[in-house]
Amino acid sequence: MAQEKLGAGDATDYLAISFSSNDYVVHLYGASSLETEDNLIRLDKTLADLFKHIDNSVGLDNTLIVLSADHGVPEAAPTLNTLGFRQPFYFNKGNLLTETLMNKLKSQFGLGEDVIKLYAQPYIYLDHELIAEKKVSLSDVQKLIAQEVMKVEGVAAAVTSEDIANNRVADSRVNQLIRNNYHPLRSGDVYMVFGPRTYINDMDGLTIASTHGSPWRYDTHVPIIFAGNKLEAKTVTRPVTPYDIAPTLSGYLNVSTPSGATGDMLEEVVKH
Structure with a gap:
């Protein structure tokens, strides 16, 4: 403030501070x-x-x-568990790749686990080149994965990017927030929402107690x-x-x- 002489002139000065x-x-x-x-x-x-x-x-x-x-x-x-809430827990992202999901990817599309390139909150990213090589529908693969991960305990919602892009999602508050997050060039293939106060307790390799998003x-x-x-x-x-x-x-x-x-x-x- 002293160096920049904030507040000393006729014009309004703006000071922004992040207490991170x-x-x-x-x-x-x-x-x-x-x-x-x-x-x-x-x-x-x-x-x-x-x-x-x-x-x-x-x-x-x-x-x-x-x-x-x-x-x-x-x-x-x-x-929350000590206060009597039994639902919240730390989610293990390895639980997303269920045996049923892997079997269906193989039997319906001839795809293996390698079709899932990355999970980066809140998206599952797929290998589009591999899907194209197999000459299967990207939309169908997304739909199958969304349907199967929805069956996993702790997952509250799973929406495909194809459905978001084509406005095929129900009109609800949560879905509107999901739509707001969508970007056609950067978003993944399946947007996932965990249940209230359930999340992955990992942030850049650190084991954490709480996270947002x-x-x-x-x-x-x-x-x-x-x-x-x-x-x-x-x-x-x-x-x-x-x-x-x-x-x-x-x-x-x-x-x-x-x-x-x-x-x-x-x-x-x-x-x-």
């Missing part, structure tokens, strides 16, 4: 762990020091503070806090999203909204 340690700590130890509690206490002290410095140098009355995150987080499965409410519920600069205290209970921050700041400053922005202006902030 919270993400790693919760991944490794879980939302209810003592490590997470300790980290949040330290983060609270860090924010207090930052706001004190801003108040002394610029003045908090001249500052709009925005706090948010990029996703939610589930409790660690063992924690699901369409369930605990992952998509992300708070947004606007504070300072004469804003009145108010609670908004309708659905909002972190995508709303950029349009809201644009309206607040009376400048053009970024071309890639997809959210809406929050009138409670813009028309304060």
